[in-house]
Amino acid sequence: MKPPPFEYVRPGSLPEALDALARHGATGRILAGGQSLVPMMNLRLVKPAVLIDINRVPGLAEIRVDGGELVIGALARHAALLGSALVRKHCPLMADAYRWVGHGPIRNRGTLGGNISHADPASEMPAVLAACDATIGVRSAKQSRTIPAAGFFTGALATALAEGEMVTEIRVPLAQPGQGAAWEEAANRKGDFAMAGVGVLVTVAGGKCTHAAIGVAGMAKPGTRLSATEKRLVGTALDAAAIAAAARAAREEVRPSTSYHADATYKRELVETLAARALAAARDRAR
Amino acid sequence: MALIPINVTVNGTRFERAVEPRRLLADFLREDLDLKATHIGCEHGVCGACTVLVAGEAVRSCLTFAVQADGCEVRTADGLAQAGKLSPLQQAFWEKHGLQCGYCTSGMMMVASELLERNARPTKAEIEEAVSSNLCRCTGYYNIVESVQRAVELMQEGAK
Amino acid sequence: MTATFPKHIPPEGYIPPSRQQEPPREGYKYIGQNMKRVEDPRLLTGNGQYVGDIVLPKMAHAAVLRSDRAHARIKRIDTAKAKALAGVYLVLTGAEAKTMTGPTAQFASPPVVQYCLAVERVRHVGEAVAAVVAESRYVAEDACELIEVEYEDLPVVVDPEAAMTSTGDAVLHPERGPNNIAQQRTFRFGPVDEDFAKADVVVKRTLRWGRSGAQPLETVGCVAAYEPGSGKFTMYTNSSFLNYVGWLVGASLGVPASKLNLIPCMTGGSFGSKLFTHKAMTLAGTLARAAGRPVKYLEDRIDSITSCDNHGSDRLYRCELACKRDGTMLSLRFQVIDDYGAYFQFGVGTHGNSLCQIVGPYRINSVQMELVAVLTNKCQQGAYRGFGSEVTNWMLERMADAAADELALDPVELRRKNLIQPDQFPYVIPSGNIYDSGNYPAVLEEALRIADLPQWKKLRAEARAQGRCVGIGVATCQERSVFSATEFWSLNGTENPGFTLTSSPESTQLRIDPTGTIHVTLGSPCWGNSPETMATQIVAEQFQVDPSQVNVVYADTQSGFNSTGPGGSRFTVMIAGAIVGAAKRVKDKLLRVAGHMMETDVADLELRDGKIGVKGVPGKEKPLGEVALFAHYFRLNLPEGDDFRERARRELRVRPPAHDDAGGRPQPSRDLLPDHGQHVPRGAGRGRPEDRQDVHPRLRCGPRRGHGREPDDARRAHPRRDGAGHRHRALREVPLRRERPARDRDVRRLPDPDARRDAAGDPRRARRDALAVHRVRHQGRRRRRPDGRARSAHASGRGRALVLRRALRRAAAHAAQGARARARGRAAIGVR
Known part of the structure; x- marks a missing residue:
């Protein structure tokens, strides 16, 4: 299980990295944390001709607040995000979900930008970003643009990134008062990819739910929102009956894929359970 | 594939070597530097047998290319015992x-x-x-x- | 590989006499004490010398191209591009390899022919198709990708039941017969029909036990070198059975055993996976000879998962348990279809193992087993912890629970009712095996006491009131240790018995150098446990020397006696006897020399604190080293005669004491929320073990493996078609630290009901000290009741006429005679 040969480029700045990406086109791949890319290379499932190692590009790993948004550099490591007070304060859903992501050595290397570019449907972060209405900052040598998280993920292991583009930052609207967040997940072992994961953001005002966002992981497409279920919740008191009904709705709304550890039916059952738990927890935290 | 010169400090000793870009840090340590304490179990990051410290952080050396450790300080279990005394x-x-x-x-x-x-x-x-x-x-x-x-x-x- | 039956067959029912040589002894100084392991310092510092660490001059690296088809004819292989790649030394296809190397070793009869590289046909995903030798593993894998193989797909057989009726191209080995049934026989033990006629209830269940594998962290590997001048092979291997199969690997390579030296390496975990490793040895040897340079072939994880020899049983049971209304078990009748995969290296040996304990700890009067071994397009079965008997235990426990369900009885009560009672030993089970001693009720009561069942029941009631699903499971299992060589072929029947070996020896050599260091050479390698520590403790005890004065090394096949190796928890049991025997010889000689030096009668001497001294006279003593030095270099100062003759050698026979690993494996219950929460397995709590901490890892390993199976079984979500889907995933099934029982497994030592059998210096005691033991012997022997009357299986009144087929009668006779694996000790101190 040795990787195939490749050419190695180590840009010292973002423009250099983007130039390299433009030069090598479809045969070039960005090497960020490498925690998904390198296993796939060792298994010879992917064979990039050129690896563009952005790990020494300065300024790409920042975590900061900019206006009404939490801005996370593409190279911010999972470990840094897990331990970040800014993330805990401004994006509690991400902080909650990070409890489930990988293990120490994987989190030391893995990056948020790499994670979402890989777009594994079983990964937590696409669902978190979708639920948070985050935007993805993307750049190529020629242009930069932002893509809403919901539109960024186009399918399993597929994103809206065009050839020559890379993720540079992730922007998440700051959590607001009255908002509660919770992530619930079932995985074969803690730290493994989710069989099913449900992230919930609810805003409660005057005892009523004014906004609900549900992102699910482990389904056919990464970063999936359950908009029909969300609509059902708005206006309810998020009482037990409303949550149970929403959980049942979530079970119907998801489009699960059968994976190694869980078939589609089981995933639906998991979603119902996890959604109910996450909704109850988010509601309680919103108070 | 052209070899890339790197210098890596492993357990306090500086090594200058030229490596193929694809050479995994685990193989670099074991074969090029003959440091056998780092073991290879799965080669896809699942088992952790190859974990080493790069710049003080635990990483899977089977998911790290040796070129990435260029200029870094690497520590392995070979270096735990000092002067023949167990740590x-x-x-x-x-x-x-x-x-x-x-x-x-x-x-x-x-x-x-x-x-x-x-x-x-x-x-x-x-x-x-x-x-x-x-x-x-x-x-x-x-x-x-x-x-x-x-x-x-x-x-x-x-x-x- | 055939052998004829030995001429001497003991009479049926013959139970060999005890070979106990020493009475039990108390007050050990080293044995049974918690001791820091001898193996650890080198492992902790990265100096383990695993096979992957071996580097030879000019050594090249091999990689294997593996089939991505489950079943196909190989129509064409083009290796030209691979050969042309820079850094490639050799590319070999199956057809080419077959001209150099014969079929790989195997024990099935009639054999299912297998080569180290597939010839003409691939039969499972992952089967080796071609091999590359190159300057690095990287280049070798590059070259594998350049090999073009044209396949013609054949029908794929994955369902074991469907395999029974396969025809035409779906038959994997047409030369062997017109179907995929490797073996089908029915075995009846005892009056099955009569017992079923007496039953009030017949409990029926269909049970499915899926495959699992050992997944050691270190894969199988071999570094092979070939010397063209002498025609000799030297191989570094992580095989645990190198002294057992070395000559078979030689046969595959077409050289006598004298031209093949296997050097053992430290093993990074076996759990069955390292028993033979013959495919790696055969392949590496073939490649080294053909490439003209040493070759390292080390399986990577894909090689290991897709084409290993450690897949466990894969069984479908249809069971009927005949019971009385009060829960008394009468008879067990079942069909078992076992999916052996594409090849059949051990035959149905796993069922031989099962039959040795087919009724578990229960008094079941008769058993009928229809065994159907089928071949399918999966990796073949090999050896994995339990070697098939763990599945039988599971089946029995499922049936016990099913019976309790149907009869509305308490599962504990039902088990209690059926346990073999302490006064019923030795107990002959229907299949002819003899359990020599045990106290199963005491084990169960102790487990219940430690587990605090009432407390659990209270918790269960509370949890259920909250809508949570909490279950309590109880299992009483019987596991023996030490296998009999006969069980690997005894089910084959007389028409094709195969290799009818009747013993499986173990060996050791012991010598003292002129400085007084005691060197122990073990005939079997380290398989990832603690053989050096074990040997050191025994030798230190025997000679009353500090453990630092003992040096333990491992023999290669050229220098070691024939041994079998660790498997079936036999190693400590066997080798301990050999070491004790060898130590006695050397000790006797030392004392004679010391007696001469000190002009004292040997009977007045004793070993104490590294010295030989006169009993009762403090200070009158000589250090061991001085006596050894004298023996080695002052031969002319010693009298003539046999007592002082050079290099005493004796053959020692040590009967195979059989004893059990632990008091049953806890079947973890699951705290499973009705709404699909995390599974929290809680092993039945069992207090804290005693002194020997080095046994803790071993004891915890088994339950952990059980937990690894559990989610898998619970979800049944695996479309395990042809193995292709999960080749990368198997390690994802392995429990991590977080997937642990909330309470640990604990082990209590119960009083050994058969303490008389202890031999002084026998580390069985050491092991038993930390283990709750109920013991079983594979073959029995005559023994005495407390009142002194002779008691045999038949005299006990429970010995029932053993209804054995002809072949089994012979096998049982062989078992009685030959299962005493022989341990040879060579005792030598040079006396010149």
């Missing part, structure tokens, strides 16, 4: 029977090293969380956790 961590694994076949042990000790450097008095839960990144097929993990707990004691005794 407190090694001593604790010995005392508490934290190993049997020994294949996972280097990785476990490197994960524990990182933990203890960040947190001199970890709780049992923190130790469990840390070692849960690595697989062991012999011990059932209990003795490994006890070994790290014992290492904390030994290090505190040593510090007095």
Whole structure:
């Protein structure tokens, strides 16, 4: 299980990295944390001709607040995000979900930008970003643009990134008062990819739910929102009956894929359970 | 494929070598530098037997290219014992029977090293969380956790 | 590989006499004490010398191209591009390899022919198709990708039941017969029909046990070198059975055993996976000879998962348990279809193992087993912890629970009712095996006491009131240790018995050098446990020396006696006897020399604190080293005669004491929320073990493996078609630290009901000290009741006429005679 040969480029700045990406086109791949890319290379499932190692590009790993948004550099490591007070304060859903992501050595290397570019449907972060209405900052040598998280993920292991583009930052609207967040997940072992994961953001005002966002992981497409279920919740008191009904709705709304550890039916059952738990927890935290 | 010159400090010794870009850090350490304590178990990041410290952080050396360690300080289990004397961590694994076949042990000790450097008095839960990144097929993990707990004691005794 | 039956067959029912040589002894100084392991310092510092660490001059690296088809004809292989790649030394296809190397070793009869590289046809995903030798593993894998293989797909057989009726191209080995049934026989033990006629209830269940594998962290590997001048092979291997199969690997390579030296390496975990490793040895040897340079072939994880020899049983049971209304078990009748995969290296040996304990700890009067071994397009079965008997235990426990369900009885009560009672030993089970001693009720009561069942029941009631699903499971299992060589072929029947070996020896050599260091050479390698520590403890005890004065090394096949190796928990049991025997010889000689030096009667001498001294006279003593030095270099100062003759050698026979690993494996219950929460397995709590901490890892390993199976079985979500889907995933099934029982497994030592059998210096005691033991012997022997009357299986009144087929009668006779694996000790101190 040795990787195939490749050419190695180590840009010292973002423009250099983007130039390299433009030069090598479809045969070039960005090497960020490498925690998904390198296993796939060792298994010879992917064979990039050129690896563009952005790990020494300065300024790409920042975590900061900019206006009404939490801005996370593409190279911010999972470990840094897990331990970040800014993330805990401004994006509690991400902080909650990070409890489930990988293990120490994987989190030391893995990056948020790499994670979402890989777009594994079983990964937590696409669902978190979708639920948070985050935007993805993307750049190529020629242009930069932002893509809403919901539109960024186009399918399993597929994103809206065009050839020559890379993720540079992730922007998440700051959590607001009255908002509660919770992530619930079932995985074969803690730290493994989710069989099913449900992230919930609810805003409660005057005892009523004014906004609900549900992102699910482990389904056919990464970063999936359950908009029909969300609509059902708005206006309810998020009482037990409303949550149970929403959980049942979530079970119907998801489009699960059968994976190694869980078939589609089981995933639906998991979603119902996890959604109910996450909704109850988010509601309680919103108070 | 052209070789790339790198210099890496491993366990305090500086090495200058030229490597193929694809050369995994694990193979670089084991074959090019003949440091055999780092073991290879799965080569896709799942088992943790190859865990080493790069710039103080525990990483899977099977998911890291040697070129990426260029200019970095790398530590492996080969360097734990100093001047023929076992480190407190090694001593604790010995005392508490934290190993049997020994294949996972280097990785476990490197994960524990990182933990203890960040947190001199970890709780049992923190130790469990840390070692849960690595697989062991012999011990059932209990003795490994006890070994790290014992290492904390030994290090505190040593510090007095 | 055939052999004829030995001429001497003991009479049926013959139970060999005890070979106990020493009475039990108390007050050990080293044995049974918690000791830091001898193995650890080198492992902790990265100096384990695993096979992957071996580097030879000019050594090249091999990689294997593996089939991505489950079943196909190989129509064409083009290796030209691979050969042309820079850094490639050799590319070999199956057809080419077959001209150099014969079929790989195997024990099935009639054999299912297998080569180290597939010839003409691939039969499972992952089967080796071609091999590359190159300057690095990287280049070798590059070259594998350049090999073009044209396949013609054949029908794929994955369902074991469907395999029974396969025809035409779906038959994997047409030369062997017109179907995929490797073996089908019915075995009846005892009056099955009569017992079923007496039953009030017949409990029926269909049970499915899926495959699992050992997944050691270190894969199988071999570094092979070939010397063209002498025609000799040297191989570094992580095989645990190198002294057992070395000559078979030689046969595959077409050289006598004298031209093949296997050097053992430290093993990074076996759990069955390292028993033979013959495919790696055969392949590496073939490649080294053909490439003209040493070759390292080390399986990577894909090699290991897709084409290993450690897949466990894969069984479908249809069971009927005949019971009385009060829960008394009468008879067990079942069909078992076992999916052996594409090849059949051990035959149905796993069922031989099962039959040795087919009724578990229960008094079941008769058993009927229809065994159907089928071949399918999966990796073949090999050896994995339990070697098939763990599945039988599971089946029995499922049936016990099913019976309790149907009869509305308490599962504990039902088990209690059926346990073999302490006064019923030795107990002959229907299949002819003899359990020599045990106290199963005491084990169960102790487990219940430690587990605090009432407390659990209270918790269960509370949890259920909250809508949570909490279950409590109880299992009483019987596991023996030490296998009999006969069980690997005894089910084959007389028409094709195969290799009818009747013993499986173990060996050791012991010598003292002129400095007084005691060197122990073990005939079997380290398989990832603690053989050096074990040997050191025994030798230190025997000679009353500090453990640092003992040096333990491992023999290669050229220098070691024939041994079998660790498997079936036999190693400590066997080798301990050999070491004790060898130590006695050397000790006797030392004392004679010391007696001469000190002009004292040998009977007045004793070993104490590294010295030989006169009993009762403190200070009158000589250090061991001085006596050894004298023996080695002052031969002319010693009298003539046999007592002082050079290099005493004796053959020692040590009967195979059989004893059990632990008091049953806890079947973890699951705290499973009705709404699909995390599974929290809680092993039945069992207090804290005693002194020997080095046994803790071993004891915890088994339950942990059980937990690894558990989610898998619970979800049944695996479309395990042809193995292709999960080749990368198997390690994802392995429990991590977080997937642990909330309470640990604990082990209590119960009083050994058969303490008389202890031999002084026998580390069985050491092991038993930490283990709750109920013991079983594979073959029995005559013994005495407390009142002194002779008691045999038949005299006990429970010995029932063993209804054995002809072949089994012979096998049983062989078992009685030959299962005593022989341990040879060579005792030598040079006396010149």
